[in-house]
Amino acid sequence: MSKLLLCAMVLWVGVVGAAPVVDEAFTREVVRHLYRWYLDEADVEAQVGKADLPVWSRAMERKLDAGDRSRFAELVFPSFGVKVTLKKTDYRIEELGLDVKSRGYRIIGVVREPASLDAASYEVTRLNLPALREYLFETRNQREYPDAALAGRLRQAVRTQLGEQKGEHICHVGPLSPVSNELWVFWENARTLVRFSSDLDLSNPAVWRQENLTVRTFDIDRQVVLSFSEAPGSNAFLTRHQIGRVLYNCIVLGQRQTLKPSESK
Amino acid sequence: MTLGLLCLVLGVVTMPPANRTDGYVARLLINEAAFPGERGFISEADSKVAMEQVFWVLESRRRFVPAGYRQREIAMVESGDIVAIITAGGSRGQVDGFFRDANGHATTAPRVEERLQRLLAIANRGTPGRFARLLEHAVGLVRGAVREDDRYEPLRRIGEIAVTGRGYSWMTDRDYYHPGGSYVRIPDDNQGSLAGNRFFTLKKKEKTR
Numbered sequence: 526m527s528k529l530l531l532c533a534m535v536l537w538v539g540v541v542g543a544a545p546v547v548d549e550a551f552t553r554e555v556v557r558h559l560y561r562w563y564l565d566e567a568d569v570e571a572q573v574g575k576a577d578l579p580v581w582s583r584a585m586e587r588k589l590d591a592g593d594r595s596r597f598a599e600l601v602f603p604s605f606g607v608k609v610t611l612k613k614t615d616y617r618i619e620e621l622g623l624d625v626k627s628r629g630y631r632i633i634g635v636v637r638e639p640a641s642l643d644a645a646s647y648e649v650t651r652l653n654l655p656a657l658r659e660y661l662f663e664t665r666n667q668r669e670y671p672d673a674a675l676a677g678r679l680r681q682a683v684r685t686q687l688g689e690q691k692g693e694h695i696c697h698v699g700p701l702s703p704v705s706n707e708l709w710v711f712w713e714n715a716r717t718l719v720r721f722s723s724d725l726d727l728s729n730p731a732v733w734r735q736e737n738l739t740v741r742t743f744d745i746d747r748q749v750v751l752s753f754s755e756a757p758g759s760n761a762f763l764t765r766h767q768i769g770r771v772l773y774n775c776i777v778l779g780q781r782q783t784l785k786p787s788e789s790k
Numbered sequence: 791m792t793l794g795l796l797c798l799v800l801g802v803v804t805m806p807p808a809n810r811t812d813g814y815v816a817r818l819l820i821n822e823a824a825f826p827g828e829r830g831f832i833s834e835a836d837s838k839v840a841m842e843q844v845f846w847v848l849e850s851r852r853r854f855v856p857a858g859y860r861q862r863e864i865a866m867v868e869s870g871d872i873v874a875i876i877t878a879g880g881s882r883g884q885v886d887g888f889f890r891d892a893n894g895h896a897t898t899a900p901r902v903e904e905r906l907q908r909l910l911a912i913a914n915r916g917t918p919g920r921f922a923r924l925l926e927h928a929v930g931l932v933r934g935a936v937r938e939d940d941r942y943e944p945l946r947r948i949g950e951i952a953v954t955g956r957g958y959s960w961m962t963d964r965d966y967y968h969p970g971g972s973y974v975r976i977p978d979d980n981q982g983s984l985a986g987n988r989f990f991t992l993k994k995k996e997k998t999r
Contacts, residue, residue, distance in 0.1 A: 563966055590833045590920065610983075618826045620915045625827055633829065636965040636988075638977060688900075706829060722829040722963075739828045740901060741886075741962075748886075757971025758864060758959040758990075759879060761886035764967055 545582040545648045546598040547611070547630055552580055552652065553660060554704045555600055555609055555632065560661050561702075562770055563635055568605050578654045579603055581647030585610075592617065598630060601647060610634035614724050627726050632705045668700035668778045671708075671727075676782075678733035679721075683710055684784065686719055686740060694784040697775040701727065711775035718743040718763075718771050743768070803913040803922045805906065805929065812932045814873055814896055818888055819844055819928040821902050822960065823985045825909060826920055830963075830986020834920045838927045839941070840985035845931050846940040847957045847989070851875050856954035858995025859972075864958050886962075941981055945991055948974050952994040959990040 545552075556578075560569075572578065585597035593616040600609040611630040618625060671679055676698075683696055695713040706727050710719040720741045723732045732738050743749075743763050750762045763771075806813035819841040824830035831837065851865040852875050861868050867878035877883070877890045887899035913921035930936035942957040953974050961969060965988045969975065973990040976982030982989050 587832055588835065590835075593833065616826070619917075619919050620912045620921055621827075623827070633986075634963075634965055634983065636975075638975070686901075724824075724827050724829050724831050739824075739830075739905075742899075742901070753967060753970030755970065756879070757969065757973060758866070759884045759886075760959070760961040761879075761883045767967070 545580075545650050546584045547582060547600065549650075549652075551630065551704070552582075552600065552650075553657065554702075555611075556602075556652070556657065557661060557664060558632060558702050558704050559602070559605070559607065559609070559635070560665075561774065563607065564605060572604060572654060572658075575604075575654050577651035578657060580650050580652060581644055582650070583647045590616065596630075599647075603644070606637050608636050608638050610636075612724075621731075623731055625725050627706070627724075630704070631726075632702075666778065669703070670700060670780050671698065674730070675728055675733075678730065679708070679710070680782070680784065682721065682733060682738065682740070683712070683719065686712070686742065696782045696784060697779045698782060699771070699774040699779045709771050709775055711772060711779070716745050718745060718768065718775075745772075803910060803918065803925050805910060805925065808898060808903070809895070811873055812929065814888075814898075815845070815848070815876070815932045816928040817898060817902060817906060818848075818876055818885060819931060820906060820909065820925060821887060821898075822962065822987060823924065823928075825924060828986075832985060834924060837924055837985040839938075839981070840987055841924075841928050841931060842936075842938045843941060843957055843984060843989055844960060844987070846942070847960055848872055848875050850940070850956040850958055854956055856956070856992055856994070859954075859992065863971075864992065942976060942989065942991055945976065945980060946994075948977065948980070948991070954992045954994050956991060957989040958992050960987045961990070962987050 579602075581601040581603065583599055585599055587597050589595060595615050596613045598611040600611065601607070602609075610633050612627070612633045613630045614625050614627040616625050617623065670676070679698065697711040697713065699709040699711075701708060706725065707720065707722040708727055710721070712719055720743070721727070722739045725732045745768055748762050749765055749768055750756055751765050753759075753762065753764065756762050805816065808814050808817055822844045823837040823840040824832075825837065849872075851861070852870055852872055855861045855864065865875050865878055866884055867874050869875060869878075873896050876885055876888050877896050883889050887902045889897065891897045909921055909925060913919075913925050927936060940956055943955050945953050945955045947953060951974055957976065959969060959973050963986065965983070969990050972993040974993055976989045976991055
């Protein structure tokens with residue numbers, strides 16, 4: 526533990542210009558999210574022998590609705606050619622009498638967009654790479670699961686997706702991310718992936734009233750391609766790589782849950 | 791006074807049935823744009839533009855096949871019918887959740903209609919607000935009551951790549967991966983990301999087939 530603390534102290538070095546829009550601990554969690562969900566062996570191998578990982582950050586101005594105090598930011602990891610868009614949500618849905626707030630920034634987009642990267646418009650910081658690698662290694666199996674209340678709401682939402690089903694159903698619930706309002710579930714019997722996402726923190730009970738929850742399902746037999754070039758222009762598919770990531774997170778790192786027949790509807 | 795206008799005056803948002811072309815296409819525009827509370831939501835204006843650009847993708851696949859391409863290459867079908875454009879591709883469907891059933895009728899996945907009914911219920915609570923305006927925008931676009939230019943039509947170059955202009959595809963939350971084929975990602979600087987969707991144009995081909 527003290528080793529990790531020491532790592533944290535030496536991670537954040539070489540700040541240029543004004544303070545970055547997010548702190549070192551948050552940035553580290555974003556890297557961990559990328560490590561788990563996006564980066565490949567080749568990305569990691571390319572950093573071997575390097576002393577640090579540059580991180581560019583900036584606040585983003587977006588034209589928002591009246592009364593919307595949400596904030597946006599970008600983190601760029603030029604070593605990976607990856608840009609992460611962040612949002613700290615803060616607005617009200619008048620029709621629902623609901624304040625939509627997230628406790629911190631959350632990832633709303635990850636894109637490989639190396640062509641448009643330009644350091645001049647960002648604050649530049651550097652993560653100590655050996656310390657970061659150790660942190661990623663130490664936490665590679667770390668997982669946060671829904672608490673009892675959230676698990677109950679999740680089971681209800683999964684049951685809604687199950688519809689009229691007979692017999693026991695096995696679901697694998699992926700771990701929660703502290704930097705993303707997205708949760709994946711692998712519904713084993715139907716060989717289907719279910720993705721829950723929201724602009725609210727998933728721990729907020731209001732999400733699970735279904736009014737603010739986006740649910741998408743993917744049939745892992747039918748909606749899979751090796752490359753999107755097999756179905757160019759279509760938005761109905763996931764790549765085998767994406768599905769592999771989701772299955773790893775749900776089955777290996779996730780929680781196995783059994784829905785009894787009485788719970789299936 | 792039309793029924794739609796009467797509903798607007800009374801503050802009631804309605805949706806044409808899914809078995810009519812305007813109802814089916816409006817469902818698609820609504821399905822692809824994030825509403826308040828949903829991941830990808832930025833603002834009412836952003837979601838409206840997303841609907842417009844999705845509509846323009848359909849129109850471009852239907853009416854503006856670029857030089858050097860065949861319609862079947864970019865739309866998986868040869869047709870001037872917008873519903874055929876949406877449901878093209880059979881098992882390799884072009885739009886997730888929108889397809890033809892066993893009887894050949896254009897239909898949607900249950901979640902599409904469930905979400906629409908939820909949005910309608912919210913829109914009809916109290917004074918019409920953002921939900922009502924977004925739903926009406928979708929119907930207005932399909933019926934021609936709203937006309938906005940295709941923001942991607944003027945695009946001629948993205949980075950080093952010569953492109954055809956216009957949007958020909960969009961994807962939701964799969965920004966990290968290459969879209970395949972001759973598609974070119976429209977970057978943020980060109981409003982390529984709207985309401986949780988990434989839009990794509992096409993590489994320009996020099997020779998006409």
